[in-house]
Amino acid sequence: MGFIHLYTGNGEGKSITAFGLALRAVGHGYKVIIVQFMKGRKDIGEYKIKDRLTPNYVIRQFGREEFIDLRSPEPVDYVLARRAINFAKKVINEKPRLLILDEINLAVSIGLVHLDEVLDLLSSIPESTTVVLTGRNAPKELIDVADLVTEMREIKHPWKRGVQARKGIEY
């Protein structure tokens, strides 16, 4: 079975670490597939880069442009999360070197995606594939099943000083 990396914690750098791995894998000419849960903004660097890295770098978003209300998701959020999981199940057959399930930890923790479905998906990872799970509040069961777990701890963050998100840095 392939490897599972999990990045969680309250600090910055969870999704962006996954994208660093993507850059590394594409650098070797490998195929990378990214599935974004709850994200739908297209004017982000990690989405726009796809044109330069095609066909090795595939990114699909399953979210709305707007932020999701974590405490009371809308019906469409459940529908999109379902599509994301189905897409992941399908593309795993392509045996990408890297399959990034971005924000899936949070999606599971707020109930958009059932834990069992994720565990089921993870049990079928090809030997040559590494799956990366990102997002806050990773459920214990996902941490248990992961091979590598890093917690990003926030020591200091400029947003706390009221700094606006910077293009090319925060998005």
Add this chain to the structure above:
Amino acid sequence: MGFIHLYTGNGEGKSITAFGLALRAVGHGYKVIIVQFMKGRKDIGEYKIKDRLTPNYVIRQFGREEFIDLRSPEPVDYVLARRAINFAKKVINEKPRLLILDEINLAVSIGLVHLDEVLDLLSSIPESTTVVLTGRNAPKELIDVADLVTEMREIKHPWKRGVQARKGIEY
């Protein structure tokens, strides 16, 4: 003055987070310059990707192919670190969106680079540039001067189970 991000800690994901930021910035068409301290291996994904991301993505290595002995660096290691700092000082004038000083925390902590020189460099960052400092054992003075600090904490690592480094994942 520009922003300073610092990634440290004993967990995996410090350098690779910086490369994720690089991908994001290049996705927006910005210029990124990466200076690698103590690293000289060319068969790594983050080095090889440069051909696909030129001219936005510039990476220069100032290290040997071999691992450096952290407890007793060789004279050449000091020479290379000096060249790296001088290169960084020079390219900051190009006002890249992102300037990554990879492993500089460790380079300072083992005395390859003087802290004062790094602080001097950081005091001259253009407003539009974000500098990223990576590496274990970040000196307190660098943490103090950084705007954003994330500690990568190792919760679980497969190397502990004797797993070999995987191409496109660990390098």
